[in-house]
Each structure stands twice: as C-alpha cells, then as structure tokens.
Amino acid sequence: AQKVTQAQTEISVVEKEDVTLDCVYETRDTTYYLFWYKQPPSGELVFLIRRNSFDEQNEISGRYSWNFQKSTSSFNFTITASQVVDSAVYFCALSEEAVGSNYQLIWGAGTKLIIKP
Amino acid sequence: EPEVTQTPSHQVTQMGQEVILRCVPISNHLYFYWYRQILGQKVEFLVSFYNNEISEKSEIFDDQFSVERPDGSNFTLKIRSTKLEDSAMYFCASSPGTGARYEQYFGPGTRLTVT
Numbered sequence: 001a002q003k004v005t006q007a008q009t010e011i012s013v014v015e016k017e018d019v020t021l022d023c024v025y026e027t028r029d030t031t032y033y034l035f036w037y038k039q040p041p042s043g044e045l046v047f048l049i050r051r052n053s054f055d056e057q058n059e060i061s062g063r064y065s066w067n068f069q070k071s072t073s074s075f076n077f078t079i080t081a082s083q084v085v086d087s088a089v090y091f092c093a094l095s096e097e098a099v100g101s102n103y104q105l106i107w108g109a110g111t112k113l114i115i116k117p
Numbered sequence: 118e119p120e121v122t123q124t125p126s127h128q129v130t131q132m133g134q135e136v137i138l139r140c141v142p143i144s145n146h147l148y149f150y151w152y153r154q155i156l157g158q159k160v161e162f163l164v165s166f167y168n169n170e171i172s173e174k175s176e177i178f179d180d181q182f183s184v185e186r187p188d189g190s191n192f193t194l195k196i197r198s199t200k201l202e203d204s205a206m207y208f209c210a211s212s213p214g215t216g217a218r219y220e221q222y223f224g225p226g227t228r229l230t231v232t
Contacts, residue, residue, distance in 0.1 A: 047220060096217055105150075
C-alpha cells in the first residue's frame with residue numbers, strides 16, 4: 001500500500017542554520033511522483049517541487065535542495081541558511097501513475113518547522 | 118498566472134445545517150479534487166472528479182457529501198447535515214491532465230467551522 005512517513009513532527013532551529021526534513025515513502029508502483037508542499041500559518045498549500053521516480057538527480061532551487069534516493073525510498077528536503085520566513089508546516093506527498101490509480105495525493109503527516117531569530 | 122479560487126474563505130455553520138463550498142478550477146483543467154485537513158493533522162483525500170462524474174472517493178466521503186460541476190466552471194462540495202467533526206480546512210485542487218505526472222494546483226482553502 002502507498003504510504004508517506006514524515007517522522008519528524010516538529011523541528012526548531014535558529015536562523016541561518018541548515019535543516020533537513022525527512023520523507024520516506026512506500027509504493028508498489030515503478031512510476032510515481034513525489035512532492036513537497038509548504039503550508040505557512042495562513043493555511044494555504046504552496047507547491048515546492050515534483051519529482052518523478054525515474055529522475056534521481058538532486059535538485060537545488062536557491063536555498064532549497066532535495067535529495068531523492070530510490071534505494072532508501074527517501075525524498076529529503078534541505079533548507080540552507082534558514083530564515084524566519086521558512087517557518088511553516090512542510091508536507092511530503094506521493095502520487096502513483098498506475099492504471100486504475102485515481103492519482104490522488106497521499107500525504108505525510110507534515111513536519112512543523114520553527115525558525116527562531 | 119491562472120489559479121484555483123475557493124469561496125468562502127471561512128464558513129461558520131451550526132451542526133445539522135447544509136453547507137456548499139465552492140471552487141473555480143483553472144479553466145482548461147480536466148481533473149478536480151477535494152481534500153480535507155482537520156486542524157493540525159495531515160491532508161486527506163476526499164474525492165476526485167473527471168468528465169462530470171466521481172472517479173474515486175475515500176471512506177470519509179460518505180452519503181453526507183456530494184460534488185457537482187453545475188455550470189462548467191464551478192466545482193462544489195456539499196455537506197448535507199454538518200457534524201462537529203466536519204470542522205476542517207477544505208482544499209480544492211485541479212489538474213490539467215489525467216495522470217500523476219500532472220501537478221495538482223490547490224486553492225487557498227475554505228475553513229469550515231461547525232458549532
């Protein structure tokens with residue numbers, strides 16, 4: 001069955017520290033997609049990244065980077081030089097491509113990130 | 118840039134009342150979704166909708182819930198007789214294609230409070 005696990009419920013760091021949010025997933029499909037969303041205190045869901053299962057290249061976007069490792073079924077998210085504005089709940093999600101799948105997003109429980117000034 | 122919109126942003130209703138949450142998906146999108154997030158918890162899938170019918174629904178989506186695309190632009194979620202446990206943030210999403218490769222674009226959400 002599909003499942004996304006974010007074991008870190010809450011992380012608190014001081015501004016400018018680097019922080020890594022862990023995401024471990026389970027799927028039987030060979031073709032799937034992984035996502036990260038940010039949910040700031042205002043409540044909306046902000047799309048950060050989508051990665052397909054055939055592309056294991058790490059990605060960097062400014063202070064954000066993502067490490068996708070199929071061997072460990074992980075898709076971790078690192079924020080470098082964290083800022084107070086990064087404080088939010090971050091969700092990892094999975095979507096499968098299998099025929100018969102309804103392509104719904106399977107969500108992790110989220111990690112609350114607190115950046116202290 | 119096109120975006121998904123949802124109205125109202127916040128709805129307060131009494132237990133037992135009917136509510137309709139409205140969403141306007143991005144205009145050329147084909148797949149539509151409703152998700153729910155109880156405060157402080159994970160986001161949960163409710164229902165997907167394609168070609169004017171439900172594609173899939175979760176266990177949460179019982180007979181109290183219904184969805185409709187009444188006029189080709191709006192996509193609504195109706196809860197017939199609200200319960201206290203229906204209090205949550207409800208997110209609408211739309212997608213341009215049929216497949217996981219297509220990103221789901223989320224609306225800002227409607228916070229439903231049942232008293």
